[in-house]
Amino acid sequence: xxxxxxxxxxxxKCTGCGQCVSPCAEGAIQIIDGKAKVVSExxxxxxxxxxxxxPEGAITIEERQTVEFNAEKAEAQPKSTDVSIxxxxxxxxEDERYLLPMRHKMESLWVCTxxxxxxxxx
Numbered sequence: 001x002x003x004x005x006x007x008x009x010x011x012x013k014c015t016g017c018g019q020c021v022s023p024c025a026e027g028a029i030q031i032i033d034g035k036a037k038v039v040s041e042x043x044x045x046x047x048x049x050x051x052x053x054x055p056e057g058a059i060t061i062e063e064r065q066t067v068e069f070n071a072e073k074a075e076a077q078p079k080s081t082d083v084s085i086x087x088x089x090x091x092x093x094e095d096e097r098y099l100l101p102m103r104h105k106m107e108s109l110w111v112c113t114x115x116x117x118x119x120x121x122x
Contacts, residue, residue, distance in 0.1 A: 001065045005046035011035050013058035020050035020059060022085055022094075023101055027077030042070040043077065052101040053108050087112035089119070 007028065009020075016034040028043035029036055029050060036058070038044055046069070048061045086093050088109040093099075097112040104111070104119065111119060 002068050003063060003065050004069070005048075005061050005063050006041060006044050006066050007038055007046065007048065007050060008060050008062045009036050009038060010058045010060070011037075013056045015056055015058075017055065018082075019053045019055065022082035023049040023053055025049070025079070026074035027079075028074070040073075042067045043074050045069050045071075045074065049101060052103060053110075055108060085110050087115055089115040 009029075014035045016031055016036065018031050018036070020029050020036050021031060024044075026043045026045055028038050028040060028045075030039045031037075032039070046061060048059070051059045051061065083093060083095075085099060087097070087099060088104070089111060092112045092114070097114055099110045099112050100116065102109055102111050102116075102119075
């Protein structure tokens with residue numbers, strides 16, 4: 001066991017929308033019985049890309065004792081693709097461009113790497 005940062009999901013706040021599943025490149029989060037759950041703590045790298053896309057604020061990061069992150073196991077997980085995730089500005093999907101979760105005008109949105117500079121620099 002090691003002390004490290006890991007995702008915590010508040011099941012009372014979670015509506016099971018699934019928006020947190022695709023941003024988790026390691027495959028640590030799945031929807032089980034209508035709620036998001038960390039299915040294997042050794043898959044969670046603690047980076048928290050899932051936090052910015054949760055519309056309910058159900059996901060946080062906490063530091064606690066858990067198993068070590070297993071990069072090899074995470075790399076071997078099947079990659080999930082969510083066709084509903086699109087750049088809020090141009091509409092590009094993750095099959096066309098890299099997409100990043102972001103907060104814009106108090107909303108959690110996705111933006112592609114082509115549109116991001118325009119948002120930053122105006």
